[in-house]
Amino acid sequence: MLVLLDHPVPSSVEPLLKGPHVLHRPTLGARPGALRGRALARDRPDVLLTRSVPAAAETAAWGAAAGERPLVVVLLDRAAGPGGARGGVARVRRPPARRLPGAGPAGSRLRVTVCPSAGAAEPPADLYARALVTAERRFLAERVGPVLAGHLGAVRPEAASVVLVGAGVVNLLTGLRLLRAGHRVTFYDSGPDPRSGAPWTAFGCSRGGGDARMFTLTEADGYFGSPGGGPLPFAQPVKDKGWGLADLARLGPAERAWTEDNARVPGWLARSFTEDVLGYNLTSDRLWRDLRHDVPELFHGVGLREGILRIYSDQDVLEAHAARQRSLTDRDFEILSADRVSARHPALAAAQRAGAFVGGIEVDGFTVQVHRFLGTVTDAAERAGALFHWGRPVDALVPGEGGAPDGIRCRDGETVRADHYVLSPGAYGEALLRGTASAGLIHGMAGAWLTLPDPGRGLKNSLKITRSGHTAADANVTVTEGPDGRSFLTVGSGYGWTGTDPDNLDPTQLEALHAAVDDTASSFFPDAFDEARRSGLLERSRRYCVRPWTASSLPVFETTRTAGGGLLLITGGHNTGGFAQAPVTAEAVASALRGESHPMHIDYHPNRLRMFYGQKDARLPE
Template sequence: MLVLLDHPVPTSVELLLSGTPVLRRPALGSRPGALRGRALARDRPDVLLTRSMPTAAETAAWGAATGDRPLLVVLLDRTAGPDGARGSATRAHRPNGRRLPGTGTAGPRLRVTACPSAGAAEPPADLYARALATAERRFLAERMGPVLAGHLGTARPEAASVVLVGAGVVNLLTGLRLLRDGHRVSFYDSGPDPRSDAPWTSFGCSRGGGDARMFTLTEADGYFASPGGGPPPFAQPVKDHGWGLADLARLGPAEVSWTEDNARVPSWLARSFTEDVLRYNLASDRLWRELRHDAPELFHGVGLRKGILRIYSDQDVLEAHVARQRSLTERHFEILPADRISARHPALAAAHRAGAFVGGFEVDGFTVQVHRFLGAVADAAERAGAVFHWGRPVDGLTPGEGGAPDGISCRDGETVRADHYVLSPGAYGEALLRGTASAGLIHGMVGVWLTLPDAGRRLRNSLKITRSGHTAADANVTVTEGPDGRPFLTVGSGYGWTGADPDNLDPTQLDALYAAVDDTASSFFPDAFDAARRSGLLERSRRHCVRPWTASSLPVFETVRTAGGGLLLITGGHNTGGFAQAPVTAEAVAAALHGESHPMHFDYHPNRLRMFYGQKNARLPE
């Protein structure tokens, strides 16, 4: 995406533009007409960011140089669109209704989006950040809209056969949603049945990690800058307070490219991406509530516990998180000092005395024991007619006429065909995704788990702990129960990047990650930690899972047309939010198979970041 900025901007905005593909021509806006028209024709930008509407002659010159491509204008500091309508509505505009040179019979397609200032108190950098985000989203929609419409137009609204590859929590809830629509659903998963007692190392992320998952409105947050400034320390070893858990000698060009993609996302685009993700958390909140109402059997016996307590080691971070939470919901959040939290939750009394946290606040949300939840969803899917093929690895896509996918290839040599396919392989799908736009986008990020006893049932709510500057900076503590009803605390935390290979684990760095989570557990629950160590529970409960991460911090939703006229959909890369966004992902899949558009099809398009930078490998799907 190339933006032409035609007017002077304050220094704060100049800093904002760093790393952004913007052509700055500050003299053009004060001299609109032939000069700006020549610049538009010469530079052929995708977007004009301006304070004054282009004239018919300028638009003609721009349109003649760019052919049939839509001409996008973001108009700043206006309270009305080009036709006088107030607000930031988007309008199509054809000057004077005349045919313009080089544009065909329809004339140039001018799309104007007004981006009014929020008022004199709004910092200029905030206004331009909104304007650039508007331009990027509009550019994406204009480029991808016709392609996605063409793909969705091939879907038949009637019930069809659907093969889902991967049976983690995202695809299981997706399959259950498709069964409600009348589709014939079958699953293929390389691991054993999650309802079995197979070793935890034989499962994927959903069943292989700790028996706990959490939903709040801020799951799947963006990961772009470390507290000290700069990008996250992916290649810095965990033992040196970094996120690098891989054997660094085995990293190659794919990992270098991935980390560079993350590092160069400008601050305004990072914020825009994060806002998109959090918006889907809001949608998932509604869908989770509906699911609990419509299918209560899924939540019986799975350790459902409502309400989350967030606690912090740093007052400034606490206040910033309260402000963000308030931006997402109308609910009032009271900052609770550490002494009040300790009185309400005696399990945290020792941590309070040691000064481990300064305060916190309570938010809406819930936790479940995800292993039990997977079993409940699988049971419900089987009752509705789903067929499961456990222990059946899928190695790739079978190409059909013109190279379009025409089935999935199982490792045992069988080719499986259906009307539609939904792939959600977690961090383990690189071979399966080969040839798609999603290939290479998803890397592995290890999180580790341990369990402590809570004999006195002294923790009322599951927790989110934020320890600023700590190796295990963010930890979830979930109140759980064993098979006999005994209470436990399941602690999960850590960032351990593996690169493209989820099995590239350096044992030394993995031990360092375990040690960091041990420190969190012992700092906040010293008595329970000592009891777990003495009884052997601590060692027995240690496990890790590999989460699917993307450099952009945007999940992936890819739509591909199959050789048979159906759809192949790829979902994943949810970072730390696969469970949280599972219901809304299921809705987006169901919409696609019904031939309907869903905002996620655009927002999570795998080429979004590539298209922004104009990379050559940002090909449009056929």
């Protein structure tokens, strides 16, 4: 994406304009007409960021050079009314574009979107950050919107056969949503039935990791830089406080390109991506509540526990996270000092005395034991008529006429066809996704798990721990229950990048990841950790799961027509938020199969980052 900015800006704005995505020509706006028209024709920007709408002659010159592309104008209006959201860059939800009259066909392609000021007190850098966000969103919508509309417009909104590949928590809830809409649903999964007692290594991420998942409004946060301000340490070994879990000798150009894509996301765009994700968390919050009301049996016997305590090792980080939490909810809460936290939650008294944390906040959210939850959802889907094929890996899409997908091919050679397909293979779909726009976007990120006996000293809520600068910087501690009713603490933490191959694990780095999680567990629950070590529970409970991550920190939602006139949908790459966003992902899938648009179809388009960077492989599915 190329933005042409045609007027002077304050010095505080100039850092936003660095990089190849903005072409700053500060004198053009003062002399609109032939001069600006020639610049638009010569530079052929995707977006004009301006204070004055181009005249017909300028539009004609720009349009003749731009071919059939829409001509996108973002008009800054400092005199307009409030346009910001609380906290940081405002969330811009693709404001409607106006078509203004122009010269011939070029004028009919002109799209003008106003970016208003939030008021005289708004810092100029905030205004221009929002303007750039508006530009990127409008550019994205104009590029992918018509193609998506064509795909959805051809869908027959009626009950149909749907094959879902992958039976993790995202696709299971998607399948249940489709069953409730009257579709005929069949699952294929490479792993065993999650209700079985198969070894944990036989399963994917949802069933293979610890028996715990958490929902808060800030799950699936964006990951764009290290605490020191540099790029994330994907290729730095875990033992050196990096995120590199892979055998580095096995990484190739694809992995290097992926890490480079992550490192060069501008700060304003990174914040925009994160706010997209957090916005869908807000929607998921409502959908989770609806699901608990409409299908309460899904939550019986799954260890549902309300409320999350977040604790922090750094005061500045605590206050920043509290401010962000307030920007997302109207619920009032206070920052608790460390001694007040331990008074409310005596299980943390030893950690408080050791100075392991400075304070915390109590926020809305819940936790479940996800292994049990997978069982209840699978049971409900079977009762509703779903068919499950466990231990049936799907390795490829079957091409049809013109190359459009016309079925899926199982590893045993069988070809399966249906009206629609929904692929959600987690981190294990590299072969299956070959030939799609999602191919190569999803890499593996391992996290480690362990279990401790519950100290039984008043840990009322599951925890989210932030240890600034630690190898296991973010940890979830879920209060769980064993088969015999005994209470446990399930600890999950750590980042271990595997590249495109989720099985590319360096044993030395995996051990370092486990050691980092051990350190968190022992620092916050020293007595329980010692007991777990003595009893052998610590060693028995150690495991890991490989989560699907993207360089953009945006999940993927791909929409493609099949050879038979149906849809192929790809969902995934949810980073640490697959469970959190499962209900809203299911709703986006259901909307597509009704032939209706959903904001996620555009916001999570697989080519979003590629198109921003102007990469040649940012093709749009036909």
